[in-house]
Amino acid sequence: MTVWLLGDQLNPDVGPLQSDDDHVLLIEAHEFAGRKPYHPQKLTMLFSAMRHFRDDLRDRGYDVTYVEAESFGAGLDEYFEAVPGDDLVLPDPPSHGAGERFREMVETRDGTLTVVENDLFLSSPDQWESWMHEDGPKDSYLQETFYRRMRRETGYLMDDGDPEGGEWNYDDENRETPPDDWSPPPVPEFEPDRLTREVHDWVIERYDDHWGNPDLGDFPWPVTREQALTALDHFVEYRLPEFGAYQDAMVGGEWALSHSLLSSAINLGLLRPEEAIEAAIDAYESGDAPLNSVEGFVRQLLGWREFMRHVYREAMPAMGAANQLDQAEALPDLYWTGETDMECLSEAVGHVHERGYAHHIERLMILSNFALIYGADPQELNEWFHVGFVDAYHWVTTPNVVGMGSFATDVLSSKPYASSANYVNKMSDHCKSCPYAVSKTTGENACPYNALYWDFLKENEDLLRGTGRMGLMYSHVDRKDDEEWTAIRERADEIRALARDGEL
Numbered sequence: 001m002t003v004w005l006l007g008d009q010l011n012p013d014v015g016p017l018q019s020d021d022d023h024v025l026l027i028e029a030h031e032f033a034g035r036k037p038y039h040p041q042k043l044t045m046l047f048s049a050m051r052h053f054r055d056d057l058r059d060r061g062y063d064v065t066y067v068e069a070e071s072f073g074a075g076l077d078e079y080f081e082a083v084p085g086d087d088l089v090l091p092d093p094p095s096h097g098a099g100e101r102f103r104e105m106v107e108t109r110d111g112t113l114t115v116v117e118n119d120l121f122l123s124s125p126d127q128w129e130s131w132m133h134e135d136g137p138k139d140s141y142l143q144e145t146f147y148r149r150m151r152r153e154t155g156y157l158m159d160d161g162d163p164e165g166g167e168w169n170y171d172d173e174n175r176e177t178p179p180d181d182w183s184p185p186p187v188p189e190f191e192p193d194r195l196t197r198e199v200h201d202w203v204i205e206r207y208d209d210h211w212g213n214p215d216l217g218d219f220p221w222p223v224t225r226e227q228a229l230t231a232l233d234h235f236v237e238y239r240l241p242e243f244g245a246y247q248d249a250m251v252g253g254e255w256a257l258s259h260s261l262l263s264s265a266i267n268l269g270l271l272r273p274e275e276a277i278e279a280a281i282d283a284y285e286s287g288d289a290p291l292n293s294v295e296g297f298v299r300q301l302l303g304w305r306e307f308m309r310h311v312y313r314e315a316m317p318a319m320g321a322a323n324q325l326d327q328a329e330a331l332p333d334l335y336w337t338g339e340t341d342m343e344c345l346s347e348a349v350g351h352v353h354e355r356g357y358a359h360h361i362e363r364l365m366i367l368s369n370f371a372l373i374y375g376a377d378p379q380e381l382n383e384w385f386h387v388g389f390v391d392a393y394h395w396v397t398t399p400n401v402v403g404m405g406s407f408a409t410d411v412l413s414s415k416p417y418a419s420s421a422n423y424v425n426k427m428s429d430h431c432k433s434c435p436y437a438v439s440k441t442t443g444e445n446a447c448p449y450n451a452l453y454w455d456f457l458k459e460n461e462d463l464l465r466g467t468g469r470m471g472l473m474y475s476h477v478d479r480k481d482d483e484e485w486t487a488i489r490e491r492a493d494e495i496r497a498l499a500r501d502g503e504l
């Protein structure tokens, strides 16, 4: 029997490696990585992490077969030619249908494939099922109730059956913006070693159609387990204390703020979510981090990450094509060029281009909010996220981008995360240095978010007014007269034309 591990299962403690068998198969599939213009730092990180993992396993005494091939099919051909009829064991891949596809590929090559539970996630499909049917079947998913259930089941941040500190959620303490004289805490850098540099040279040469900064620069992405653990320690020591307070803030010139920057390592399997959660709780218990930061961080991993994975499982394949608002505009070129006078978008796109990363609020309230109110096709936006972000995989971008960010399906929320310029101005300092006027909705230089926002509400009135959760917004809609609506529509059309011409 051989344990087959994929590029997002790079952990020496995964269940199947705990058996007596010491044979491991890893396949690098190259053609797959050329199907889209993926960020070169993402490809470098992934292939370098796989090769480091191969070496790490060999050091631990495993017999590793490492196949470099054009496709998984070609890799399996090569493998089964050398080891005919082998029995493979694979942790369940999170991507929709992948386990079944791999099983068929193995069986047509006269091998067998057993797909076992993927213990790199904290909750199993069975746990989700039992939550879904607790107190009768649920007809919609609610992250907060799932999260509370997970807190109870794991005992994380629980005090004798009650939530630590008396509240389940401290989000009302987590909406601050840093003062002008705030200095952001340091960010770790991982000097690329010889192997990473070799991979990077090869990536640049082979995938010359890539999008994103081709240099490694101050490469902040762990490619080994050791680096992932260092990144976790660094976060807990320097950034966790202020993580909560500034979680939703955006500051010009600052790409990381106090975010953990751990998603790429966790999604590769280099770091287990429970390791990050427990390190944060330890910091709280030893008085080194406040509860609002620690609870906020725990909720992201124990609540949101697990929740998104299960919602994806349940909602695919429909979610992969969902577009309930029938949005069909092409994604503006500025998402690729970064060329726009809009300060907030220019910053956020620039962050993605530079390092394959933008933090949560830039993703949700700048990048996807703008695409949503602009009318962009949600599946094209999903593809853009998938290409550009170091932590992006279909299972995690799809619920976040198509569900949460684009409201292309209502399985995740009953109202869209749509906002005007007000939100951006409240949570960032971008508007101060932006040539667009944040408080103007129509006329020359009016901030594009405003007219697009009202136009979006008007355009989707039938669906959104009926949700019952947009009452306040529609009370503002109802106060606008025909003259205002004509001006709003004109400005929204003008903004779309400017964006199409690359002149926004």
Ligand SMILES: Cc1cc2nc3c(=O)[nH]c(=O)nc-3n(C[C@H](O)[C@H](O)[C@H](O)COP(=O)(O)OP(=O)(O)OC[C@H]3O[C@@H](n4cnc5c(N)ncnc54)[C@H](O)[C@@H]3O)c2cc1C
Binding pocket: 258, 259, 260, 261, 262, 263, 264, 266, 267, 297, 300, 301, 304, 305, 306, 308, 358, 359, 360, 361, 363, 364, 368, 385, 389, 391, 392, 393, 396, 397, 400, 401, 404, 405
């Ligand atoms: C439109 C959009 C697209 C996104 N695309 C991705 C993606 O491709 N890959 C990805 O891992 N996350 C994605 N997220 C979720 C979240 O924004 C990122 O996980 C987070 O910004 C990563 O940065 P960090 O590690 O510094 O996170 P922190 O802000 O420090 O959060 C801690 C951890 O919580 C987890 N987490 C938090 N929120 C989510 C969430 N909604 N879904 C899944 N995990 C979460 C991540 O593992 C993250 O590392 C997306 C969110 C939105 C709104």
